[in-house]
Amino acid sequence: MARREPIGPLDYTRRLWLRLWLLAVAVFLYAPIVILVVFSFNDSKRNIVWQGFTTDYYVKAAANASLIEAFTNSLVIALVSTVISTIVGALMALALWRFRFPGKPGLDGAVALPIVIPEICMGVALLVFFNRVGVSAAFGWPFSLLPIIIGHVAFSFPFVCVVVRARMAGFDRSLEEASKDLGASEWQTFWNVTVPFMKPGLIAGGLLAMTLSLDDFVITFFTAGPGTLTFPVQVYSMVRFGATPEVNAASTILIVVTVILTVIALRLQRPDKEAAKLA
């Protein structure tokens, strides 16, 4: 690379020390996860030294009925809470974006509250609340997940609201007026003009909500009833029992599922971006 220009005073990214720093941080962030994934294939019970390649622990994890149940529950929770928080969050964003009303700063602050308060406070509050209200236990399976889903929606819809509101800030309201002038009803305008503009925000917000739900430990830990198996709680008890390759295998599966879901969501978002470029 003979024709490389000298490093300019503001070319911080081309400075060696900063590149090394970036590399070190990348190693810091990724090495533990990579090690975890690699050691899920380790043919050793104590899981400290590499002994040889095996997929035994995946077979074991797949045969572990409570792990499978926990995994299914967590996916159901993530999907349902994503749908609800996307709808609730988007509607709230539209209300805050479109209307002037008394008490608006108060509502604005209240919506931001679940984002800022320590998770553990919300977790114990929901634990006590569901202990007193007691929605679910009597009704059996899907209902036993209800407290967890409700908790997940409560902390993720404010994030959706922030994302969608940021998107709507760039909306030209004369488009709505034009639509109405051309004879569309209020509902048609909303559905054919406002919602399509909002869509990237909805996808980004929904993606965020799903990630938050799959990532969550604290709220799930406190809202899960004694008989309800969820992935984080199951893995937590396995970890407390000892670090085995089976935990690694189970964790790897969750990592892979999260990455696949994210890739799908990013793919879904892409045609939209191209449409925006054409417009």
Add this chain to the structure above:
Amino acid sequence: MESWRAQPAVFWAFVLPGALWLLCFFIAPLALIWLLAFGERAGPVEIDITWTLANYAGVFDPVYIGLFGRSLWVATVATVLALVIGLPVALAISFAPARLKPLILLLIILPFWTNILIRTYAMIAVLRTKGFVNFGLEYIWQLGTVVLAPFGLDQAVMGERFVPLELLYNNTAVIFGIVYVYLPFMVLPLYATLDRLDRSLLEASLDLGAGQIRTFFSIIVPLARPGIVSGIILVFIPALGTFLISDLLGGTDSLLIGNVIERQFKAANNWPLGAAMSFVLLYVTFAVLALRAWVAGREGGLGKA
């Protein structure tokens, strides 16, 4: 923006689902533990609200004050470390070529898509006595012995045997884990402000004879202050309330306030005391947020003047 009176039906349809959800499943539960903090245990599950202040007094027991102190200390050290590590990273991303930016940004956010429990668990394999950091150190130790052996210095310099470092189950491990888990929270707001920075100000500073270091501290840091403040808050608050990281990585002497709250609600079954602790933690959080609002307000006022 229009008045809600223009379309009341639409307004209520937009606002009600979220407002009710918030009221029923966030405000009401918090109000419930706020009440519990003034209660007394009347049986295994019954709690009478007697408006006693004994629970709050219990929080100010020297043992728990020490715990709060340690939590504040651990959260502060972790936040400062995250800032020191994250600032150069944010700088590198915002000055990277446009086509690389989203890629490096993705690199930083990606671990964030992994469950916090899994990331904390992954840390155990790295830090434990027979973990990867110690394996690396042992390798260096062996290398050192081989190199120094011909000079007869190996035993004097490297010691007789490799003694693995006790990295896990102490406060250092907890701080390490917090930095590991929450680093993306620091980098993102820093990047957001640095990316909007007016480059000509940096050029002016360098043209006028300030060195890189002086430019960094006199121009970049003050201009990036909103991002720095957001990053500090985003790391400090979850760090203060963490219980998972200290539970898995900490030892018996590194319990944090989050662990004690969890214990009151699960094993110890002393909900009123746990509720009082939660609210002290919440008040500390609000104090931090109020401090930020106050600082922002004062700076805004100065800017206008």
